[in-house]
Structures are given as C-alpha cells and as structure tokens.
Amino acid sequence: MTRRSSHLHKRSENALIQKGKITRQSNRRKAQPLSKLQCEKNQLVLEGVARPCVLIETPEKGIGEICDEPSHVTLTSREVVVQPTPLPALSWGCSEDVWVKMVGKEQKYTHSKSFLQQHPRIQPRMRSILLDWLVEVSEVYTLHRQTFYLAQDYFDRFMLTQDDVDKGSLQLIGITCLFIASKMEEIYPPKLAELAYVTDGACFEDQILQMELIILKALNWNLCPETPVSWLKLYIQMASMSDNSDLLEPQFSQDVYVQITQLLDLCILSINSLDFQYRVLAASVLCHFLHYETVQKVSGLSWDVLQPCVDWMAPFVETVARFDRALLKDFVKVKPEDRHNIQTHADYIMLLDEVSHREMESQLLTPPSSTEKTLTH
Structure with missing residues (x-):
C-alpha cells in the first residue's frame, strides 16, 4: 500500500486533510555528486507479535498484462503460485482481488541482473555506488522510502531495455529516475533545478527532461510496481495488526521498522538482489526478525520459495549486526508519525x-563436493 493510495482512501471518506506549503531547509547539507564518489541472526520482535552511449527508445521487454484470473493461477514466468490471500477483510475493497493484482505486478514489472550482459562497460559496483548516492540525495530532500525504491525499480527495468549504455550516463539516468519517482510519490517533489544542482554540474535541467521522456517511453509508462519496501511495510503491518484494526493505519514500532529497512536497503544495493521477486526479498528480510510461521502467514510464501533468498541474505544480516543499529531520525517539516518513512542513508x-x-x-x-575432490596417491 503506497502512501499516496492511503491519502486517496482517506479523501474518499471525506476526511479532513491539512494542506500547507512545505518550505525547504535553508541550511540543508548538499549531497555529494556521484562524480566525487569512488566509482569502481540478530532477532528483533515487533511489539505484540511473536516472534543508469546509446539509448534505445523501445518499449520494455517482457511486459505483459496483469492477469485477472483466480488466485490459484500459476505465474509461469517465475513459477510462483498465487496462494489464497493473506490479507484481512478490507472495508474499501475485495482482499482477494487486491492480492491477485499485487502479485500480478511481479509478473508485469520484470527485473533481472542479466541487464549487465547488455552493457559491457557497466560493472555491478557502479550500480551500487549510484543507488547509494540516490539514497543520500533522498535523505537530503527528505524523500520517502517508496520514492527511492521506485527510482531503483525504474533504473533496473530501464537498463533492461537498453544496450551498451556508457558509464558516464549512469548519473543522468539515476537522477532522472528519482525525478520521475518523486513526481509519482511525493506530495511536494523537489524542483527540477534542485535535482540538477546535486549533480554538481554533471547533469543539466534540459538533459534530465530529455532523459525523462526516453525512460518513460522505454518503460511504456508502467510506473506503479509493488516495490520491496511496499511489500515489507504491508507484511509488517499485517503482522502487527490487532483484531478489527485498519490496514492503512500503521501499528508497528517505528524503531523496529528502521532496523528492518536498513537490511533491505543494503540488500537492494547488491546486483544479486535482482535474482528474487520483490515480495520474496521483503519476506526474506522479515524472516531474520520474526518467526517463519508469522512471515509465512502474512506473505503466503512457503519455505521452499524463501530459503534461497534467506540463505543469500545471511552475510548481509551478519554485517548489519556488527555495526551500530539504525537510528530513527527527526526531520524538519516531517511529522513524527511519518519520520520512519523517510529514506535515510x-x-x-x-x-x-x-x-x-x-x-x-x-x-x-x-x-x-565429493565429485570435485582430487585423489592423491
């Protein structure tokens, strides 16, 4: 459930929405431009829960239509069965239909690390550095986590539609993806001049606007995926709900949420995270914080589906555990109840x-293995 859909739901119920002009911080620190960067199980328990040349303007490859079939249909592209919905009864829609459409997006919005084969001059670390920079820009402009994850999805899917992109174009593509994502998700997105400014002269406003049209056409205007963080937030919300509570109203601990999202942020910067569906990635992250039975209940995914991702994620969990835990930050002009949704670096x-x-x-x-061992005589 995105933040914007939540606002629309509340408006449909004639709820009062306070409107005010948000002013930017005059003393905001400047995000470092990408060109200045080097381009080369601990358990937590939720409260109340058991434990980026030649750019080809082509439509996105492998995109199909959302299949409006019953929930038992098999999504053959990833061979994952849509289990009966784990969503509770919804007052604003049919939980079965909502679940089928959400899972159907995993088939429509395809991503794969195989895009590297199409770009011989692009290395996996370059993607990591670019996304890390976008995370930093997101925090500087107090953008929401969903905005960053939309930008990440746009970037990876766009690169899958292109061939032989030069590494010098990555920053332009990345900041343009964030520009598009901001307009999709944020109520008050950063101005075009602000995003051009953080590139320190590497990208100009007219270049971003031109790249925006190229990306939108390449993605065929498919801009509404279920991102890893939207799946994660849904799972945590379901695991934290009490009886007869509203799915749209957060009921989980903000402190625990930022710990979990730190692990997800680290994982998504790795190119190998694209081996997994977003909902599997999010559920696997949650497996390191909750009992599997709870994760299976809220995700509808079996252990056979989750285990490869959970095992791949183990070094990430060990690394995060060795460093200071993520802190819940305060931001000017951000309400306390929304601060956990701001992307932090x-x-x-x-x-x-x-x-x-x-x-x-x-x-x-x-x-x-035994077949790899050599005999010595």
Missing part, C-alpha cells in the same frame, strides 16, 4: 565491502 558501500569479504570467506571455508 548509511555507509552502505563500506557495508557492501564487508559483505563481499564475508562471502569470500564463506566460499573458501566451504569444502568441495
């Missing part, structure tokens, strides 16, 4: 390096 590149180190150690310590 940490030294994710350093954390990713630590994860890579742990993965290498694990590979070295893993003995070869």
Whole structure:
C-alpha cells in the first residue's frame, strides 16, 4: 500500500486533510555528486507479535498484462503460485482481488541482473555506488522510502531495455529516475533545478527532461510496481495488526521498522538482489526478525520459495549486526508519525565491502563436493 493510495482512501471518506506549503531547509547539507564518489541472526520482535552511449527508445521487454484470473493461477514466468490471500477483510475493497493484482505486478514489472550482459562497460559496483548516492540525495530532500525504491525499480527495468549504455550516463539516468519517482510519490517533489544542482554540474535541467521522456517511453509508462519496501511495510503491518484494526493505519514500532529497512536497503544495493521477486526479498528480510510461521502467514510464501533468498541474505544480516543499529531520525517539516518513512542513508558501500569479504570467506571455508575432490596417491 503506497502512501499516496492511503491519502486517496482517506479523501474518499471525506476526511479532513491539512494542506500547507512545505518550505525547504535553508541550511540543508548538499549531497555529494556521484562524480566525487569512488566509482569502481540478530532477532528483533515487533511489539505484540511473536516472534543508469546509446539509448534505445523501445518499449520494455517482457511486459505483459496483469492477469485477472483466480488466485490459484500459476505465474509461469517465475513459477510462483498465487496462494489464497493473506490479507484481512478490507472495508474499501475485495482482499482477494487486491492480492491477485499485487502479485500480478511481479509478473508485469520484470527485473533481472542479466541487464549487465547488455552493457559491457557497466560493472555491478557502479550500480551500487549510484543507488547509494540516490539514497543520500533522498535523505537530503527528505524523500520517502517508496520514492527511492521506485527510482531503483525504474533504473533496473530501464537498463533492461537498453544496450551498451556508457558509464558516464549512469548519473543522468539515476537522477532522472528519482525525478520521475518523486513526481509519482511525493506530495511536494523537489524542483527540477534542485535535482540538477546535486549533480554538481554533471547533469543539466534540459538533459534530465530529455532523459525523462526516453525512460518513460522505454518503460511504456508502467510506473506503479509493488516495490520491496511496499511489500515489507504491508507484511509488517499485517503482522502487527490487532483484531478489527485498519490496514492503512500503521501499528508497528517505528524503531523496529528502521532496523528492518536498513537490511533491505543494503540488500537492494547488491546486483544479486535482482535474482528474487520483490515480495520474496521483503519476506526474506522479515524472516531474520520474526518467526517463519508469522512471515509465512502474512506473505503466503512457503519455505521452499524463501530459503534461497534467506540463505543469500545471511552475510548481509551478519554485517548489519556488527555495526551500530539504525537510528530513527527527526526531520524538519516531517511529522513524527511519518519520520520512519523517510529514506535515510548509511555507509552502505563500506557495508557492501564487508559483505563481499564475508562471502569470500564463506566460499573458501566451504569444502568441495565429493565429485570435485582430487585423489592423491
């Protein structure tokens, strides 16, 4: 459930919405431009719960229509069965229809790390550095987590439609994706001049506007995926609900939520996270904070589906556990009840390096299979 859909629901019920002009902080720190960056199980329990040249203007590859079939239909592209809805009864719609459409987006909005094969001059670390910078820009302009994750999804899907993009175009593509995402999600998105400013002269306003048209056409204007963070927020909300409570009203601990989203942020910066569906990625993150039975209940996913992602995520969990826990930050002009939804930045590149180190150690310590062993005489 996105933040904007929540606002629309409340308006439909004639709720009073306070409107006011949000002013930017005059003393806001400046996000460092990407060109200045190097381009190269602890358990928590929720309260009340058991435990980026040549740009080809082509439609997105592999996009189909949402299938309006019963919830038992098999999504053959990923071979994941749509289980009966775990959503509670909704006062504003049919929970079965909502669930089928949400899961159907996993088939419509395809993503894959195979896009790297189409761009020989792009390395996985370049994507990580770009996304880390976008996280920093998001915090500077107090953008919501959903805005960053929309930008990440637009970037990965756009790159899947292109061939041989030069690494010098990545920052332009990235900031344009954030520009589009801001207009989709934010009530008061940053001005075009502000986003051009944070690139420190690397991208100009007219370039961003031109790139915006290219990206929108390449994505065929499909701009409303269910992102990892939207799945995660839904799962946590369902796990925290009391009987007869409203699904749209947050009932989980903000402090716990920022801990969980820190792990998700770190994972999404890794190119290998694109091996998994967003709902599987979000549920696997939650498996490291809640009992599996609770995760299975709110996600409808079996352990056989979750285990590969949970195992892949283990070094990320160990790395996050070794450093200071994420803190809930206060932001000027952001209401206390919304501060956990603001995207925050940490030294994710350093954390990713630590994860890579742990993965290498694990590979070295893993003995070869019997067929790989050589006999010595």
